[in-house]
Amino acid sequence: MSRARSLPAILGAFLSLATPAFAQDDVPFVPGNADAAALRGGKLLLTNGVSTVEGGSGGGIATWATIGGLEMPGDIGMTGNVTLIELPDFGFQSHGVALGISNRIELSYTRQNFDTRDVGTALGLGKEFTFNQDIFGAKLRLFGDLVYGDPLLPQVSIGVQHKRSRDAAIVRAVGGRDTKGTDIFISASKLFLSPSMLASATVRRTKGNQGGLLGFGGANGKHGRLQFEGSLAYQLSRRAVFGAEYRSKPDNFRLGEDDWMDVFAAYAVSDHVTITAAYADLGSIATVEDQRGAFLSAQIAL
DSSP: OOOOOBOOHHHHHHHHTTSOOOOGGGOOOOOTTOOGGGEETTEETTTTOEEOTTSSEESSSSBOSOOOSSOOTTBEEEEEEEEEEEOSSOEEEEEEEEEEETTTEEEEEEEEEEEOTTHHHHTTSOTTOEEEEEEEEEEEEEEOOSSSSOTTOOEEEEEEEEEEESOHHHHHHTTOSBSEEEEEEEEEEEEETTTTEEEEEEEEEEOBGGGGTTOBOBTTBSSOEEEEEEEEEEESSSSEEEEEEEEOOOOTTSSOOOOEEEEEEEEESSSSEEEEEEEEEOOOBTTBOOOEEEEEEEEEEO
8 A cells, every 4th residue: 555655854753753663564463354454554444533523533523532644653644524514404514634744743724614594594694694713723642552552552642723713793793702712632542453343532621612613602601611522433344434423512602502413434435535424413503403414524535
């Protein structure tokens, strides 16, 4: 398989100080569906995660400790993604890119667009008013490996996501205290090879309303609160996986903002293209109940 492009010599030397050596020939035999034929540039298929709605690697709505891209230590990798969510009263679209460095650092950028459709008229914003948000992310793998090493030691990463609304005046008008916010999170993820199960848990400090699309903070709080994200997935084959996710949310507007959850399936169409489909339940959004619908995401990884 082709590897991701090599870093310039100076950057590679610098990263080698913080990254343990990993040679392709040193890849251990993995039982079951995780055999050597499943390797993409040193990573097993799907173990770089898919792209979340916020651009970093993980599931669809939950962040994982994984680093995006197909790179291994000493390499760089990239991902590009597009996500669509069709709800009864709203539409969501995001697109972004992420850079993986030496399977240690992830840098990402995502633009989110949230279409209020007819609800925009009822809210006084105008029909099909669209909230827009930019998200700049960074993630650092602290220790552990998703697949290799101690079978009980997870991969653990920390990260930040700085979010900026592009509709500052409207966000303040609907009750958002701030138009910018920074989430901080720590994630632990592990693929248990014998049962072919992946488990991931993330604790996030955030004050984002609907992930930041409706601003940050409000009448019920101006400071960040700890929230939980969890994922559990089963690998059907080296190319297919299905599972479920849960993500808790703050309720800064006192409007009953619900937690998010989904049931998803991801399939690696090729070594570089992954498609994810899900049934997503986003609960109440801007007092409009029962926002459940289809989630579809496409990712290209190098």
